[in-house]
Amino acid sequence: MNKSLVLASALLLSGGLATAQAQKPSKAGSRPAASAAKPAATSASTVPPTAAAPVAQVLPANHVVALVNSEPVTSHEVLARLARLQPPAGTQLPPRAELLRQLTERLILERVQLQAAAEQGLKIDDAALTQAEENIARQNGLSVEQLRARLQAMGEDSESLRANLRNELLLQRVREREVDSRIKISEQEIDAYLAEHQSPELAELNLAQLLVRVPEGADAATVEKLGQRAEQLAQRARGGADFTALVREFSDAPDKANGGQLGLRSVERYPSLFVDAIRSLQTGQISDVVRSGAGFHVLKLVEKRNAGLPDANYTQTRVRHILLRPGAQLSQEAAIARLQELRQRIGNGSARFEELARQYSQDGSASAGGELGWANPGMFVPEFEQAMNRLAPGQLSEPLVSRFGVHLIQVQERRQVPLSAREQREWVRNLLREQKAEEAYETWVRELRARAYIEYREPPQ
Numbered sequence: 001m002n003k004s005l006v007l008a009s010a011l012l013l014s015g016g017l018a019t020a021q022a023q024k025p026s027k028a029g030s031r032p033a034a035s036a037a038k039p040a041a042t043s044a045s046t047v048p049p050t051a052a053a054p055v056a057q058v059l060p061a062n063h064v065v066a067l068v069n070s071e072p073v074t075s076h077e078v079l080a081r082l083a084r085l086q087p088p089a090g091t092q093l094p095p096r097a098e099l100l101r102q103l104t105e106r107l108i109l110e111r112v113q114l115q116a117a118a119e120q121g122l123k124i125d126d127a128a129l130t131q132a133e134e135n136i137a138r139q140n141g142l143s144v145e146q147l148r149a150r151l152q153a154m155g156e157d158s159e160s161l162r163a164n165l166r167n168e169l170l171l172q173r174v175r176e177r178e179v180d181s182r183i184k185i186s187e188q189e190i191d192a193y194l195a196e197h198q199s200p201e202l203a204e205l206n207l208a209q210l211l212v213r214v215p216e217g218a219d220a221a222t223v224e225k226l227g228q229r230a231e232q233l234a235q236r237a238r239g240g241a242d243f244t245a246l247v248r249e250f251s252d253a254p255d256k257a258n259g260g261q262l263g264l265r266s267v268e269r270y271p272s273l274f275v276d277a278i279r280s281l282q283t284g285q286i287s288d289v290v291r292s293g294a295g296f297h298v299l300k301l302v303e304k305r306n307a308g309l310p311d312a313n314y315t316q317t318r319v320r321h322i323l324l325r326p327g328a329q330l331s332q333e334a335a336i337a338r339l340q341e342l343r344q345r346i347g348n349g350s351a352r353f354e355e356l357a358r359q360y361s362q363d364g365s366a367s368a369g370g371e372l373g374w375a376n377p378g379m380f381v382p383e384f385e386q387a388m389n390r391l392a393p394g395q396l397s398e399p400l401v402s403r404f405g406v407h408l409i410q411v412q413e414r415r416q417v418p419l420s421a422r423e424q425r426e427w428v429r430n431l432l433r434e435q436k437a438e439e440a441y442e443t444w445v446r447e448l449r450a451r452a453y454i455e456y457r458e459p460p461q
Contacts, residue, residue, distance in 0.1 A: 060461055065104055067455040068111040075460040078103050100460045112448040114167060117174040124169045132165045138403045143332050179441045185432045193428050197309050206264040206303035207274060208243060213252035214295040230289045230296035237286045243300050252295065264303060274299060283313050283416065309428075314377055314419055318412040319388055320370035322356060323363035325405040335406040339399040343408055346396060353396075353410055362405070374415075384409070 060079075064072040081103045085093075093099055137147040148158045212230040214223055233250055237243050244259035251260055267275055277287040278301045287299040303313075322342060324335040342360065345351040354369025361370055380388065383402045388409055391397055397409040419427075 064457045065460050066108055066457060067453070068108050069115060069452050069454075071111060071115070073104065073107045073111060075458075077107055078460040081107070097459075104460065108454060109445055109449060110167070110171065112452045113171055113174055113445065115452075116178070116448055117170045120174065120177070122170060122173050122177070124166045124173070128169060129162055129166055132169060133162065135403050136161075136165075138401055143326075175441060179444055180437050183433050183436045183440060185429045185436070189432055190425050190428050193432060194309075194425075204264055204266050204303075204305050205270060205275070205278070205301070207262045207270065207278065208247065208260040208300040208302050209253060209255070209262060209274075210237075210243070210247045210251045210260055210298040211253035211294060212250070212296040212298075227289065227291070227296055230298055234286055234289055234298045237298060237300065243286070260300075261302060264305075278304075282418070309424065313416040315414055316374045316376060316417050317388060317414050318374050319372050320353065320357065320410055320412060321363065321365070321372060321384075322353075322361040322370050322408040323365075323405050324360070325362045332401065332406065336399040336401070339406055339408045343396050343399070346410075370410075 060075065062074050062076045065075050065078060066073040078100055082099065085099075094102070133147070134144055137144045140147065142150065148161075151157065151161060210230075210233055212226050212233070214226050218226075233246055237246055247253075247256050247260040253260060255262065262270075271292070273290055273292060274297070277290045277297075278285075278299055281287060281301045281304075283301055283304055285301055287297075287301070290297040290299060322339065324330065324339060326332040326335050330338075338360070342351070342356050346353050346356065354371075357370030358366055360366075363370070365372055375388075378385070381402055381404070384400065384407065387397050387400045387407075388411060391409065391411040393411050393413050395411060397407070400407045400409060
């Protein structure tokens, strides 16, 4: 169940229009979002759950707002994009005139890319188009027919959807051909990135502490007794006792209620004696007892990370599922209802998950009781993984619609796994490739636009 591309329709989303100077987070921090018109999406779109009938409105007469190599961009195209714009809640949009200018420019940039795709003979066949339409429907928990009906209620039609999807697929394909496929990352670049970001000054830590407080003015015998108590507690923690439980029972610190966790913060915000005590520890290990003016501290290294690098550990999830695939003999609604019934049977103890998986699941994992094994982050398609990540161990999901069908998911357990050197290098390789691709894409689009003949006419109103 590997990831696959699910395209969002520009018919339903704004296509990533930057509002003022929006920022796009990246794995190594935040940097400005690309300003060029990108392929309108690389993730599934969301159709509003309810759609009121469109309000009748009279559009101004259609006119040409710009010519791109003799191909017109019309005012109705710009206004249609404006009507579809659904900014996140709380987002402050630019004034209407500026917004129309941005949308016009976006359409111009899309035009030059689509023209480049046509010059190279790139085409999207009907099968790929149908698959993209099915992906959007599944991602929204709808059949294709329901998706089309909802679009019609919003004042759109299936032909508009397919036309927009075709353009998005072309934009994606021409970018992959002209930009992404040419990006190479050398081992030397990875070495340089790691060297730059391995500096201890860049590290962030999350520590948990158990404090045995020493009263002010305590005599030597009292201090020694309290120190021995701290040593005993440290030994219990190293021996496998639950550190959080020890903190809640024995710690004298005010943070005992939350297990003594001090939170993820830069090294500079921790006392140097704490940093020195955990410097050689691995995540989850317990420090030697640390003496401070407040008393004796037992520290646990909860998390350690360097800015610009992934966490030293990542979470694996052991998960199983029952999959039903809607088709001619089973509608999506019937599949959801059947999985709801199975969920109730598992919940009331009248059936076991693995037995029902063997009996009903239409996935290759059925013979193993639905077991998918230990899964790394990113192993499953987003809709499945997001639902899985929301579940506590032992919890059952509601029936979930994905591009593969309808799932009933159960998380069995989770564990922390150290990130190997090879995995860390691969993470850096992907990060650098993404950064290079963004820069190369911006340059390529600017060059396309510079070579194009663009004539501005009357702006949209």
